[in-house]
Amino acid sequence: MVTLNINGHDTEVDADPTTPILWTLRDNLNMTGTKFGCGMALCGACTVHLNGQAIRSCITPISAAVGQKITTIEAMETDGIGKAVQDAWVKHDVPQCGYCQSGQVMSATALLATNKNPSDADIDAAMSGNICRCGTYQRIKAAIKDASKALA
Amino acid sequence: MRIEWMNAGAGGPDGTAQLNGGSGGISRRGFLKAAAVAGGGLVLGFYVSGGNRFALAQQAKAVYAPNAFLHIGSDDSVTVMVNRLEFGQGIQTALPMLIAEELDADWSKVKGELAPAGDAYKDPLFGIQITGGSGSVAHSFMQYREIGARARAMLVAAAAAQWNVAPDQIKVAKGVIYGPAGQQARFGALADAAMGQPIPEKVTLKDPRDFTLIGKPTPRLDARAKSTGKQRFGIDNHFPGMKVAVVARPPVFGAKVAKFDAAKAKAIKGVIDVFEIPTDRGGSGVAVVAEGYWPAKQAREALAIDWHTDGREKVASDSQFAAYKKLAGQPGTVAKDADISKLASAPKKITAVYEFPYLAHAPMEPLNCVVDLKADSCTVWAGSQFQTVDQAAIARTAGLKVEQVTLNTMMAGGGFGRRAVPTSDYLVEAVNLAKAWNATGKAGPLKVMWSREDDIQGGYYRPAHVHRAEIGLDAKGKIVAWNHTVVGQSILTGTPFEAMMVKNGVDSTMIEGLGEPYDVPFRLSVHNAQANVPVLWWRSVGSTHTAFVMETLIDEAAHVAGQDPVAYRKDLLGKDHPRHLAVLDLAVEKSGYGTKKPPKGHAFGVAVHESFNTVVAYVVEASIEKGKPVLHHVTGAVHCNRAVNPMTVEAQAQGAIVMALGTTLPGAAITFKDGKVQQQNFHQYTVARMSDAPVIAIHIVPSEDAPTGMGEPGLPPLAPAFANALAKLTGKRLRKLPFDLA
Numbered sequence: 001m002v003t004l005n006i007n008g009h010d011t012e013v014d015a016d017p018t019t020p021i022l023w024t025l026r027d028n029l030n031m032t033g034t035k036f037g038c039g040m041a042l043c044g045a046c047t048v049h050l051n052g053q054a055i056r057s058c059i060t061p062i063s064a065a066v067g068q069k070i071t072t073i074e075a076m077e078t079d080g081i082g083k084a085v086q087d088a089w090v091k092h093d094v095p096q097c098g099y100c101q102s103g104q105v106m107s108a109t110a111l112l113a114t115n116k117n118p119s120d121a122d123i124d125a126a127m128s129g130n131i132c133r134c135g136t137y138q139r140i141k142a143a144i145k146d147a148s149k150a151l152a
Numbered sequence: 153m154r155i156e157w158m159n160a161g162a163g164g165p166d167g168t169a170q171l172n173g174g175s176g177g178i179s180r181r182g183f184l185k186a187a188a189v190a191g192g193g194l195v196l197g198f199y200v201s202g203g204n205r206f207a208l209a210q211q212a213k214a215v216y217a218p219n220a221f222l223h224i225g226s227d228d229s230v231t232v233m234v235n236r237l238e239f240g241q242g243i244q245t246a247l248p249m250l251i252a253e254e255l256d257a258d259w260s261k262v263k264g265e266l267a268p269a270g271d272a273y274k275d276p277l278f279g280i281q282i283t284g285g286s287g288s289v290a291h292s293f294m295q296y297r298e299i300g301a302r303a304r305a306m307l308v309a310a311a312a313a314q315w316n317v318a319p320d321q322i323k324v325a326k327g328v329i330y331g332p333a334g335q336q337a338r339f340g341a342l343a344d345a346a347m348g349q350p351i352p353e354k355v356t357l358k359d360p361r362d363f364t365l366i367g368k369p370t371p372r373l374d375a376r377a378k379s380t381g382k383q384r385f386g387i388d389n390h391f392p393g394m395k396v397a398v399v400a401r402p403p404v405f406g407a408k409v410a411k412f413d414a415a416k417a418k419a420i421k422g423v424i425d426v427f428e429i430p431t432d433r434g435g436s437g438v439a440v441v442a443e444g445y446w447p448a449k450q451a452r453e454a455l456a457i458d459w460h461t462d463g464r465e466k467v468a469s470d471s472q473f474a475a476y477k478k479l480a481g482q483p484g485t486v487a488k489d490a491d492i493s494k495l496a497s498a499p500k501k502i503t504a505v506y507e508f509p510y511l512a513h514a515p516m517e518p519l520n521c522v523v524d525l526k527a528d529s530c531t532v533w534a535g536s537q538f539q540t541v542d543q544a545a546i547a548r549t550a551g552l553k554v555e556q557v558t559l560n561t562m563m564a565g566g567g568f569g570r571r572a573v574p575t576s577d578y579l580v581e582a583v584n585l586a587k588a589w590n591a592t593g594k595a596g597p598l599k600v601m602w603s604r605e606d607d608i609q610g611g612y613y614r615p616a617h618v619h620r621a622e623i624g625l626d627a628k629g630k631i632v633a634w635n636h637t638v639v640g641q642s643i644l645t646g647t648p649f650e651a652m653m654v655k656n657g658v659d660s661t662m663i664e665g666l667g668e669p670y671d672v673p674f675r676l677s678v679h680n681a682q683a684n685v686p687v688l689w690w691r692s693v694g695s696t697h698t699a700f701v702m703e704t705l706i707d708e709a710a711h712v713a714g715q716d717p718v719a720y721r722k723d724l725l726g727k728d729h730p731r732h733l734a735v736l737d738l739a740v741e742k743s744g745y746g747t748k749k750p751p752k753g754h755a756f757g758v759a760v761h762e763s764f765n766t767v768v769a770y771v772v773e774a775s776i777e778k779g780k781p782v783l784h785h786v787t788g789a790v791h792c793n794r795a796v797n798p799m800t801v802e803a804q805a806q807g808a809i810v811m812a813l814g815t816t817l818p819g820a821a822i823t824f825k826d827g828k829v830q831q832q833n834f835h836q837y838t839v840a841r842m843s844d845a846p847v848i849a850i851h852i853v854p855s856e857d858a859p860t861g862m863g864e865p866g867l868p869p870l871a872p873a874f875a876n877a878l879a880k881l882t883g884k885r886l887r888k889l890p891f892d893l894a
Contacts, residue, residue, distance in 0.1 A: 016421060019446050027396070027444030032388035033381020035565070036445070037516050038604040042834040045516060073381030089379035093371045093799055096807055097240030098378025099385060099516040099565025128843040131834065133516045133566045134240045135810025136803070137845040 007075035017063035044130030047103035054110035088143035096134035228340035235273035242800035254300030258327030269539035269559035280540035286764035286861020310345035369799035386562035404827035406433035422447030465684035466827030480620035484677035492633035498624025509821035510613035517565025535564025537572035545576035574647035614690030629713020665698035699868030703759035735769035743771035743787035757877025759869035764861035774877035793857035808866030814840035
């Protein structure tokens with residue numbers, strides 16, 4: 001048994017300590033908001049926060065998260081910045097297939113937590129690890145700027 | 153269940169039933185109502201049969217299987233069954249809009265649900281249940297409006313009976329029915345009574361001038377769920393007792409397992425079983441079933457497998473392109489003929505050879521499905537683009553009748569064609585896996601998962617192509633002869649679509665867009681190459697390569713002629729292509745092409761292309777930074793006739809531009825060595841990222857004509873417009889994708 005703090009709750013999981021956070025969330029806990037896209041930290045679909053930092057949960061073993069705070073998309077509606085980002089996402093009609101958007105929202109939220117007024121270059125740097133195959137980048141960028149204004 | 157039929161006969165019940173294009177795909181149609189929903193309410197359904205333009209051989213006999221399209225609940229909810237897969241294109245919003253418009257529903261009470269496989273949900277034009285050919289709105293525009301209009305008429309009739317007034321004294325707005333003396337009733341309150349009314353034989357559809365929803369930019373119904381992680385996709389399915397399976401597939405397509413050692417794999421905690429199964433193209437592989445994906449993946453990596461690859465062609469990209477180029481220099485099967493006798497004596501000539509690689513679709517959600525196979529039934533959950541074909545393939549593989557197979561359509565994380573496979577490759581494999589699993593004495597649902605590596609290496613690519621063109625121009629720069637040859641694998645030969653779409657050995661998807669729309673003497677010949685690589689349509693299909701060839705060559709011809717490329721195109725388009733001219737003019741006007749100078753080191757590039765009956769023009773602004781092509785701005789004009797949801801039209805064009813841009817970037821190619829795919833994941837197979845993306849402005853040409861498709865047509869003109877801008881900067885024409893400036 002490994003004890004993980006997920007979205008503010010200590011949660012016991014019966015998984016090998018080398019199991020990536022992604023598969024513990026999805027297969028052990030049925031928390032499916034976090035998505036599998038590549039398994040190699042190349043696409044960002046699996047992005048969660050570890051102590052507020054955006055990380056790729058597909059390559060981060062749960063052993064690395066013991067005693068730390070894991071935050072997932074499921075907690076973003078009750079997070080001030082996360083909620084502002086989600087509202088901006090809806091306002092800009094960002095999602096198409098929507099599969100990558102949990103990861104996009106997590107990366108954007110982590111960005112705005114440390115940079116309240118990101119420039120285009122800041123946004124590109126923070127978000128270019130998140131692939132959207134539907135090509136919603138322009139709307140993502142506009143939504144991040146909008147969320148930044150809403151939070152100001 | 154009580155069902156009443158209304159057979160309306162040929163041509164539709166009210167003269168409004170002709171589908172877009174008037175191609176007469178429907179020979180009979182009818183409506184039904186069915187009192188089968190818990191909690192009551194009004195349920196309306198629809199069926200189509202006969203006239204299947206692309207009917208499959210095994211479906212020659214029409215089957216009448218009614219299914220619901222619309223449910224109005226006593227709680228005022230309006231639920232619309234969507235006869236398509238939603239995978240980003242916005243159809244789960246657009247089709248409900250059509251019903252809600254004619255129904256005068258309260259849009260805030262409307263939701264869409266994806267319909268399972270069923271005869272009622274077949275595409276009215278194609279005759280099979282499919283999401284493809286950018287046909288969802290185009291083919292179902294009248295179908296969904298008619299259902300909405302009929303339900304509205306029944307609600308009005310119920311109100312008229314209750315209030316003892318004439319139906320024409322009743323008004324409906326936003327889900328409320330109003331009588332002449334101030335009577336009011338919500339839809340929910342009248343839904344049961346409406347169910348008792350006969351289905352009207354004739355309904356009058358709204359005058360488009362009265363539309364309140366169609367044509368209005370409407371946010372997606374699924375935007376919130378998709379921004380909060382609540383939207384469930386196929387991969388998120390979880391059932392009690394469900395196990396997860398992965399498959400080690402042969403390294404060369406169609407190869408087989410010689411022997412394997414699973415001792416290490418079986419020792420991994422959570423692994424339940426390992427066994428050999430048949431795989432696609434007559435091959436075999438090794439399946440691992442485990443408690444979750446992670447142990448399954450680890451066990452797969454721990455397998456020791458010897459493969460028997462003898463007798464399977466081992467493709468090498470270098471030699472394949474060399475062979476294609478050689479073929480392109482020889483005449484092939486003539487697909488279009490013209491008098492090109494002036495070629496030899498033409499004073500100016502262009503000779504060009506183009507290369508296009510294989511492309512993987514790489515949707516963000518890797519392929520997956522859940523199969524629950526029992527002795528007398530099989531239930532499958534999958535993000536299928538091709539339910540009719542897939543359901544039949546599942547039944548065939550399972551040894552069941554089609555009606556014993558339930559195929560539930562799951563929201564899919566992209567697809568771009570990969571979820572519409574004539575061989576149903578991944579579903580057939582999954583059912584074979586379930587059969588082998590059951591044969592070991594076990595049972596219960598299995599989720600079969602593909603990794604990204606499986607996806608990139610698993611085949612069904614946009615085929616590689618070589619084009620060769622010889623163009624003769626007269627002294628004034630007019631094209632007097634164009635001799636064109638294309639080499640590639642046919643997508644449709646050997647599939648159920650061959651009979652309809654492969655004519656005299658020419659696959660229509662390989663040549664679509666070639667020689668068009670310009671008035672030039674164009675001879676086209678085709679070589680169908682054979683290769684041990686499964687190929688498939690990929691967003692915009694043939695236009696992924698034909699538009700590039702046509703639009704860069706026309707641009708080059710304009711350059712050789714010393715003329716402006718927009719003026720040159722317009723001259724060739726003449727008066728017969730008003731939609732092409734409209735988008736060209738609009739894109740030019742909005743971009744500032746010809747009126748403003750691009751910044752120093754930047755250049756404009758133009759392209760226009762029609763696919764799936766929609767015409768799109770782009771004017772792009774590009775530069776070269778540190779030897780790398782950069783796309784700064786795209787100004788687009790779209791002619792898709794009536795834009796049902798302009799917000800989606802814009803989004804589809806934006807997305808298609810980014811996807812097309814991806815095909816120009818270094819690494820956007822699937823290549824082979826010794827029969828093996830050389831790319832594994834996104835570090836080797838490039839797709840566009842935010843830092844690559846341009847600023848995009850999309851403009852829609854206003855039109856009242858029946859809508860045409862929008863899922864694909866935004867893609868083809870982007871790469872040629874970008875290439876044309878780069879040619880202006882370098883003086884060198886790009887003839888290969890992905891781009892290589894060296």
